[in-house]
Amino acid sequence: MKRRNFLAGSAALPAAATLFSPAVARAEAKVRWRMPSSFPSSLQTIHGGAVRMAERVEQLTDGAFVIQTYAAGELVPPLGVLEAVQTGTTEAGFTPGFFYVGKKPALSLDAGVPFGMTPRQHFAWFHHGGGRELLAEVYDAFNIVSVPAGNTGAQMGGWFHKPVEQISDLEGLRIRAAGYVGFVFSQLGAVPQQIAVGDLYSAMERGTLDAVEFTSPIDDETLGLNKVAKYYYSPGILELGASLNTMINKDAYADLPEPYKIALQTSCAWSYSDMLARYDSLNVAALRRLVAGGTELRAWSPEIKGAMRAAADKLFAEQSEADPDFKRIYAHWKSFLDDQLRWMSVNDGAAANYLQNG
Template identity: 40%
Template structure:
């Protein structure tokens, strides 16, 4: 049997089982892509997600598919990588979709919205619900597709010069807050500032802003926010499980073979899981170190959470009435979220709450 006939009849799975995979990879074209990140190199966990992805792609193609990773500012500003992918200046970006909510609030649904889903729920919506399908339909008008590229888990509520004691303290607060959540903060009386991660410390230090949120203990410690704003709040009502994505130029993606597309999907899924695992592993030690160095933890008061929830739901209703893109995606997102929260309240919460009691009792 001729090799070409064998590959056609056996299919890729059969070829792999027969040990012929090296020859299949060998037949693929050498490809060189560039990836623009929205993150600085100093943040090895979130920036590193793109490097993990790139290495996996190279490893699975025997080095034939190379993707060079470029930190924020190297090829283009952190908050303009979407334009770079859209117009084909770069083939890919690694970013948080809500950064681009100014073009359309629907972008935020691909990452996180206030009182959205946690990381596991978001991944479930993307892979097993309609999330990937609906977001790709939306992204089509911007000439790119998405692949999940990480999640930080529920974030902290940021660093404050003075702790928030009531909803009244939100009035006039100049707060660096990422993306779409700033619209809710405005409705609460705050003054949102959309500043890239690499510029937050200077803004806090100079007093340009009163408070700032970024991600969580591991990354926040690296950026040194505790040195200029000692009060550390939780939880971030605006980011229960923010997804980081790979944006891929549609023409570049469509030009790939089926095998290379499958490799990109596999590498992104690995990077997605890897990032979450790293944050879960690294945050506990970083938080202990921050507290030991003088950081003061505080929980956001209930009236702050209630006001944020009220204003978030009101905003979503307004957007559903005025924005067809938002309405289409949010209706599905909202239904899935409701089912997930009810399910998590049974087994997950029941188990977690018991284990938390044991930890607080010093038994763990």
């Protein structure tokens, strides 16, 4: 597609997209990057977000800046994306920060934590609430520039072979749960596992896992989790939104012409909202299909929700005590979230509650 035609038909793009286009037309540099994802190609929501973001960069630069995307395992291991970007093995990667909390706990705040921010709140904190600057200090140690480029929205509570009616039902339960979600389940007696997405179905089928917390109806259906587990829990209080990032090697980013940097940043912002819109649109029909096919939709009991909240608060207090970087960023993050919750109680949240409950 020609640049002028594309831009003419893209009224939804940020104003920056039109401001830098003359510079792109004059630029002669041809740039080719590689960008592995942590997700299989079958997931056209998450991995597809990486593909669509790269396509938008290429369109905005008249084909001069090309990012080749790779699904999980095609180029680097699914959980090895950050390291590949850090070392310069690849110029970029598409993955959430909470996959790497073992390297740096504060990375969880760049993706999502239990009882945390919604996608809208996270985007506001990152771009206008000081989050970008705080997280840049964390990523600097990894030689990475990280930009939000997608969000799943609130995720479901997970799939279970057996009902979870009380806290004791979690004792010894082997569950795939990423980041601090896994730590919360651990506090309640479960045994969290970090398993690549592509291996979840077989692990549940073989019985090496008892439960899986992944994302949402559309992804879970695509992975076939409803075929290996019956009980599907909500609400997703442990993950109100998972932010996916384009992680960029700092040296590669520094070498980009300025118009290409703008194209990349603009495409990431567009991809963030596009992915969320896809989830919101696709999850409704997917959940209907799951329930019609025999999935039993259940809700966490008040006892379990209260225990999860207490476990999360204890975890964040302990992590703040042990890690000054986490403490500093978490305090700022929590203050911003508290203000957002107050605002929602006055307007957005109050209005949504009325529409739902009358």
